[in-house]
Amino acid sequence: MIHQKKMSAEEFKAQGNQAAKEGRLADAIDCYTKAINIDGSNHVYYSNRANIYHQLEDYDAAVADAEKCIELKPSFGKGFLRKADALAAMGKREEAVEVLRDGIESCGNTEPLLSQRLSSLEAGAGGFGGAPGAGDPGAFMRNMFNAEGMAKIRANPKTAKYLADDPSLEQKLTLVASNPQMMMQVAGADPRLMECMLVAMGIDPDMMKDMPPAPGAPSFDAKPANPEPPAPKEPEKVLTPEEIEANKLKDEGNDLFKEKKYAEAIEKYEAAFAKHKSILFLNNISTALLKMEKITEAEEKAMEAYNYGRDNPGTATFEELGKALTKAASAQYARKDYEKAIKTLKSAMLEHRSKQTLALLTKVEDEWELIKKQNAYSPEKAERAKNEGNELFKAGKYQEAVDKYTEGLKALPLDPEREYRDDNEKFTANKTLLTSLLNNRANAYFKLGQMNLSYDDADHIVSLIKDTTNTKALLRKGQIERLRRQYYKAVETYKKVLEHEKYNNQEALEGYRKTTEKIQELQRNPDSKEAKEVTEIAMADEEIQKIASDPGLAEVIKQISTNPQAAQQYLSDPNISSRIEKLINAGIIRTGQ
Template sequence: MADALKDQGNKAFAAKDYDKAIELFTQGIAIDPKNHCVAVNPSWSKGYARKGAALHGARRYDDAIAAYEAGLKVEDSPALRKGLKEVQDAKAHDAEDDNLGLGKMFADRNLLAKLAANPRTAKHLADPSFARQIQMIQQNPKLASQLLSGGDPRMIDVLGALMGVDMQGFSRPEGSDDLPEGYAKAEEPAAPPPAPKKAKTPPPPEPAAEDQDMDDEDAKAQKEATEAKKIGSEAYKKRDFEAAAAAFSKAWETWPKDITFLTNLAAVQFEQGDYDTAIATCEKAVEEGREMRADYKLVAKAYGRIGTSYSRKGDLESAIKFYQKSLTEHRTADVLNKLHDAEKQKADADRKAYLDPEKSAEAREQGNVSFKAGDFASAVKSYSEAIKRDPSDARGYNNRAAAYLKLVALPEALKDVNEAIKIDPVFVKAHIRKAHILFTMRDYTKALEAIQEAAVHDTDRKNANEIQQQENKIQHAIYSQRGTETQEETLERAMRDPEVAQIMNDPIMQSILEQAQGNPQALQDHMKNPMIRQKIQKLVNAGIIRTR
C-alpha cells in the first residue's frame, strides 16, 4: 500500500502537481514510516542529496555542504559531487555580494514597500516583468549583482533608493521633514556608486500599453500629492494650520501610499492642541504603514509623535510606552531624550503622589514599636516608609539612624543623621545621635564637635544631662588616646584632618596663634568673633591648643 502511494506521488511530482505529491507521500509515510529517509536509513545516498538540495534552496549553505559531504561518505555519486560544487559556488557568490552589501539590501523584508514609496522607483513597479525581477532578487539576493550589471537603468534607481539617496524628499528620518519646530532638514547623502560594468543582457520587454496608462495615472496622483505636501509645509511654516491640515489631508487622499502625509497632518493637529486627533492620525499612519510595509523609520516617527501627544496631555505612562515603541522601530537621540525626560517626570510625579504625612506618622510609630522589640531590621523598613511618605520630616532619618546604629551599619547611620540635621539644623536629638555614632566610629574629635553643637542648640536645657554625660565620655576617650602624645605627635595626628590643616595654613589664624603664645588674653579677645571661636574650638578639640 505504501509503495502504491509512493508510485502515485512520483507521478504527481512528474506532472508538477506538487501539492498532490506531498499529500500522497505523507500518506505513504504514515503507513510505513521506515520507508527511506536519512534518519531511518543513513546509507541512503539519495536522501542526502535531497536534504542538501533543500538546505541549498533555504540558503543554509554550511548545513547543505555538511549534508552532501555526509552523503559522499556513503556513496561517491556524481549527483552528490555536483550538488556540493553548486552549493560551494553559491556560498562564495553570496559572500562576494555581501562584501558589496547587496545581499543585505535586497534581502530586506521591506524592499517592495521602500521602492513603492519612492517616486522614481514606484513607477517601475508598474511593469510586471520588472516587479518579478525584484521579487526574484528578494528571494535570492545573489542575483542582485547580475541584474545590476545588465544595463537596465531602472535597477540603478533601485540601488540608489536602497542606499538611502533622497530622490524626491521621501523616506526622511525622524524629525527631518519641514514640519515640527526643532526638526532640522536631513543632509543630502552622496550619490550611489556606479554599477560595475559587465556584459549586458537583453533588456526586459517594454510594459504593455495598459500598464503604461496605469503608470502615468499613478505618477500624476503622486505628483499632485507631492505638490499638496509642499503647500502644506509652507502653510505650516507660516503657522496657518488650517490650510496646512487641508493640504496634508488632500495629499493623503490623492496618494495614500506615503504615511509621511499622515504624520505631517498629526504635527499640525498637535500644534492646534488637538492631541487626541493627532494620536488617532498617527495610529492610522502606523496601521497603514504596517499594511504597506513602510520604512521602519516612518513608523518610528509616528510612534514618537503619539508619545509626544500623550506627554502634552499629561499621560506620562502612555508617553513612555509609545516612546519605547518608537525606539524599538528606530533609535534616535531626540526620542531617547524625550523618553528619559518622561521617565524622570513620572518618577517625580509618583513620588509626590506617594506623599502622605499621616501615613508617614503611622509608619514611624510602627518603626518605634519594632525598635523597642529589638527587631531593628523591621524598624529600618518602617522608618524608610515614613521617609518616603514625608521626606521633609527629620524624625524619620534620625530614627532610622538609631536603628542602623543598633545594626552596626555606621556609615548608613551617619548619612541619615546628617540628612536629619540638614533638614532641621537645630534638631538637638540628631546632634546627640551624631556624637554617639562618631564615638562608636572612634572619631573622638568630631564626636566632641557634634556634642558641643548639640549643647549650643539645647537652649531650654532639656537635654543638658545627656549632653554633659556624652561630652565627659568623649573627653575621657580623648585623654586616654592622647595621654602619652608629645606636642609633635599631636600636631602630626591633627594635621591629618583636612579641616585642621586648612585652619593651620590660614595666615590670619597663624597670626592669632602667634599673638596667643605671648599674650593668652589676646586669644580670649579673638574668640568673641563667632567664626574665629569655631576655628579655635576645632584646634582645642584636636589637641593643638591645650587648655591645661
C-alpha cells in the same frame, strides 16, 4: 591672602563675543563653555556657541546647542534659526524647513527672520544647478543667497568673519538677491560680496586667485592657495512624477498648516500620501491632529507612521521613526497616560536620540513622579506606620521596625530641596511627625549596627529639616561621631545639646566629658598609633583640610606661638579661636597637654 575675583558667566560671554569678532573661534567656544558651566540655564550662551560651531563646520554640535537653546527658551527665534542653518548646511533641507515651521509656530512674529529664511529655503529647494527658473538671473541670485547659501557663507571662517565685523554686508547680500542687476555695481565697490557669492556656490574663493580675472571683474589680493581637488558630488536623486506631485501637495499642506488651517492641511497630506507613500506625510498628519486636539486620532496616525516605516525597510530613517514615536507619546501625554508616554518615549530614544525627545521624556517623568508623590501623601498612614514601627522596636524586631518607619516616610513624600520650607503647608503640618519617624528609624538602624544610615537620618533632622536643637538627633550624631573617632565633631555636637538644655542633660554631659578627656589623652601622646590614626581620620574631612591649608591661619598660629600679646588679640576673635580649637581637637595642632 589675596583672593582673585571669580569671573561671572556674563563676563565669559563678553570675552567669547570678542574672541568671535577677532576670529579666535576656539577661544570663543572655550569662553561660552565656561559661561554655560556657571549658568547652564541661559539660552543665549548655547545660541552663541552654536553659531561658532557652525563656523567651524561642526554642524552636529551646532544642532545640539541650538536644540538646548530651544529647550531652555522656546520663544527665542534665534535658536530655531541656528538649528535650521546647521541642518541646511548639512544638506537636510526638509528637516530645516520643519524646524523653521516649528519656530514660526512657537515664536509668532517676534522673529521675522524665521519667515524670511523659510521662504528662501523653500524657494531654493532645487539647488542652484537645476532650480526652477535657473535660466532667470533673478531666480538664480535669489537661490544663491537662500538659507542654504547663507549657511555656507556663515560656515566659511573668512566670510563668517566678514559678516561678524560688518553687519551691513548681509544687507548688501539681501539687496543683490532682490536686485540682481546691481550685482556688478555693488561687487565692484565691495570685493567681499564676490567671495560670499563663490562660497554660496560651493566654490573656494582662493581657487580663483590663480586664474586671470575677467575684464571689469573685481580682483583678489590675497596669496594664492593650492587646495586639494573637491570630492566628486553624489548624483542628485531623480524624483518620479508621483514624488514631485506628492511634494507639491505636501508644500501646500505646510502653507495651510502655517495658517492654522489644520483640517485643510490634513487633506493635502493625505493626498500626498496617496500619490507617494512616505512616513513624512503620516507624521505631518499626526502633528496637525494634535493641533486640533484630536488626541486619539493623532496617536493612531503616529503609530501608523511608525509601523509603515518599520514594515517597509528603506522607506524611513531612524530619525523619522523616532519622530513618529515621539508624536505618539505626545498624544499619550496629552491624555495624561504618563506610564505609556514614558515607555513610548524610551522606545523613541532607541530609534533616534534627539534633544527634543529627551526633554519631553524628562518633563513627563518629572510630572509623573510628582503625581505619584501627591497620590502617596497620607499623614494618617504615616502616623499608623510610626505606631506599628514603635511596637516592633519594643519587641526587638529592629529590621521590621525600619521597614515600617520607611513606609511612614514614603507617605510623607517631601523633597528636601524644594519642599522643606516654612511656607509649605505640608511641611509645617507634618514637621513633628517627619522628625519623629527619622529619629525612630535612626535608633533602629543603630540597633542593627548600621551606623552610617543611623547618622544620615539624625543629620537629616539637623541639617535639612533645620531642627538644630533636636536633642535626640544631636545625641545620636555625637554618639556615632565618638564611635567614628571624629572627636573634633563630637565635642561640638555635645556642646550644642548642653547649651540648649542649659547643661541639664546627663547623657550630653557624660558624652562631652568622655570626648574632651580623649582629646587631652591624645594630645599627651601625639606619637601614639591611635593619635596618628585620629589625625588621619580628621584630615579626610574637607572642612579640616580647608582650615589646615589656610595660609592666613598658619601665619596667625605662628605669631601666637612667638608673641603672647598677639595671642590674646587673635584668640579674642571667635572666628579665629574656633578654627584653632577645631584643629587642636582634630589633633592637627599639638599642645602637649
